[in-house]
Amino acid sequence: MECIFCKIIAGEIPAVKVLDEDLVLAFMDINPSSQGHMLVVPKKHTENIFEISDGDLAAITSAVRRCAKAAKEALKAEGVTILQLNGRASDQIVPHLHVHIMPRWENDGLSVSQWEMKPGNMEEIKDIARKVQEHLS
Numbered sequence: 001m002e003c004i005f006c007k008i009i010a011g012e013i014p015a016v017k018v019l020d021e022d023l024v025l026a027f028m029d030i031n032p033s034s035q036g037h038m039l040v041v042p043k044k045h046t047e048n049i050f051e052i053s054d055g056d057l058a059a060i061t062s063a064v065r066r067c068a069k070a071a072k073e074a075l076k077a078e079g080v081t082i083l084q085l086n087g088r089a090s091d092q093i094v095p096h097l098h099v100h101i102m103p104r105w106e107n108d109g110l111s112v113s114q115w116e117m118k119p120g121n122m123e124e125i126k127d128i129a130r131k132v133q134e135h136l137s
């Protein structure tokens with residue numbers, strides 16, 4: 001299995017985890033497009049929205065809403081972009097379904113779906129993950 005997200009789920013690649021449940025994992029994006037950018041993935045390898053089971057999709061949707069709410073509160077974000085891509089033609093890079101949660105602020109200049117893949121500050125990313133976790137319900 002060469003899937004990078006499956007390796008993160010299996011613990012073979014380290015990640016800054018925000019939420020770890022039976023069906024779902026949420027972790028910080030280490031190339032963040034915005035402060036607090038995180039990814040929510042099903043633990044069962046599923047390529048896209050067309051393949052995921054209804055049960056996994058329900059679990060993902062619930063986790064996305066909780067993580068988005070927690071990130072908004074923790075970071076005092078003014079908005080949250082939630083983005084999910086299906087297929088190379090849609091700019092999906094990793095072929096394991098993932099939902100991007102991107103906290104947003106007025107005039108932050110972020111171009112959604114095309115952003116520079118630039119490594120973030122890991123200490124800041126870990127600090128944000130802790131803050132978000134404090135707001136998770």
Ligand SMILES: [Zn+2]
Binds near residue numbers: 096
């Ligand atoms: Zn996978």
